[in-house]
Amino acid sequence: MNNMVMLNHVSHFNIGQILESGQVFRFEKISDHSYLLNAKQKLIKITQQPDSSSVAIYNTTASEVEEIWMNYFDINTNYENITATLAAKDEWMAKAVEFGKGIRILRQDPWEMLISFIVSQNKSIPHIKACLKNITNKFGFPINEVDGMGEHYHSFPTPKELSRATEEDLRECKVGFRAPYIMDACQKVLNGDVILNDLYIMPIEEAKAKLMTIKGVGPKVADCILLFAYSRMELFPTDVWIKRVIEGLYFEGKDVKLEEIQKFASEYFGELAGYAQQYLFFYGRENALFKDISKKKA
Template identity: 25%
Template sequence: MPDDPEPAENISGGAAGGGTAAEFAPGEAATRAEAVVDRLGELYWRKTYGGQDAFECLVRTILSQNTSDVASQPAHDALVDRYGGERTDLAESLAGADRSALAETISPAGLHNQKSARIIDIAELVLEEWGSAAAFDEYVREGDPDDVRERLLAMNGVGPKTADCVLLFAGGRPGVFPVDTHVHRIYRRLGVAPADADHEAVRAVLEREVPAEKCGFGHTATIQFGREYCEARTPACLDGLDECPLSDVCDRVGVDPDTGRVVDPAEAAPDEE
């Protein structure tokens, strides 16, 4: 295994975001979903995650909502430079932040007024309920994962993908497979999940059929695959099936390489499924 083949642009942050390269015993995959994840692991990387600061991970993931890592990373870096510091409790610092100043700081991430309000609200909540970012981090790492997920989902602006990213990258919880737009599209297009499945239904399939220790890198490697090969409008298979490394395990639901027609899997005609 390379030391860290994961790019820094990924939501987990590559080497800087924590996680360690991992090996898994070879063998026959028990499910089609596991076979896909194994193939992605061979194509990209296999890592176990955990170790990010939970509150900062939460803030980073909120910044990434409805935008790309290219846009959210500078916003995150500017936020940490302005409000963080080695001896600074980031939650305390952000809870006392001026909203307009914070919005200006994170403006590269887009929706900066909405996101700044959410971040301040969540920082205040973390201080009120846990007392500090460090105590919140301990709760995410050691609390019952179902309870942690429920508490995260109750926060303003925190959806399932954001909550699951915190559980995975900060808590290091096995068996968590966050579903973003790439994951949602790809596993329905592959035929691993039902064509009309929503994000939570796709997550249920993957967390049931992918071994717990493989869910983390399955998530990040799927994102990379979506960026490089299986884009929403121009999947690589349109240029020929040999252009995609997963073409032999893909049902291409909603994609017709012969005509170039590409639709969301849920919109595919029955004879395309």
């Protein structure tokens, strides 16, 4: 792959941690320090040596980096204050931040996040990735080939492209009972019931309610979309993993209602709740923290 652009002196950037923290699905690890990332209708390879502040992006140009990837990777946000503030909360946060200090919250495409997190419900991450690959292969258009990869990659289908899919088509992509949800999302976006670009400036509760008019979008999926596409950092998407971690760390392992966890996160982490969620999720999942709690309670 040619056309390499080097990013130098990037702090709080670890490509492995960024991609493995559960916010993005269309990537592959291709070697120890290299990842292939399919996003923004591009295919790039990213290579970063351990603990290096230099990041090599292949198959791109300086102007693309300026126009697309700087924003996508949120390079201009200074994570120094964010990590320092969160680490000062308590010793667990300090550990979580230290463990995932190279995490950044990406600025991804709202439509792709909408479909991705509809698919994500009640699925494991490898399965989510497989379903999204099926969908892109079937309904996206081919993008540039990669040397020696022997595989064609496809862009994420637009609402119009995906609206061609029948329920049967979608079930062939192994999305199961989520097929009608995807069709409803296509329809509401295409007919203007939900205008994704409007959500950037909409009050947070209104934006969330708007997303939840789509079938298959509940509070957790809406929070993920608003955090990972719209950078609404005050949100704290609460899934089974993060629920266990919060219960384990801050509620003595007791079963706590969703609302109570959200209330706690909002009061304790404030505007940084979304970042805290990412650090805790990554820390909790990589270390399988409190994985047994739900079993013991049952």
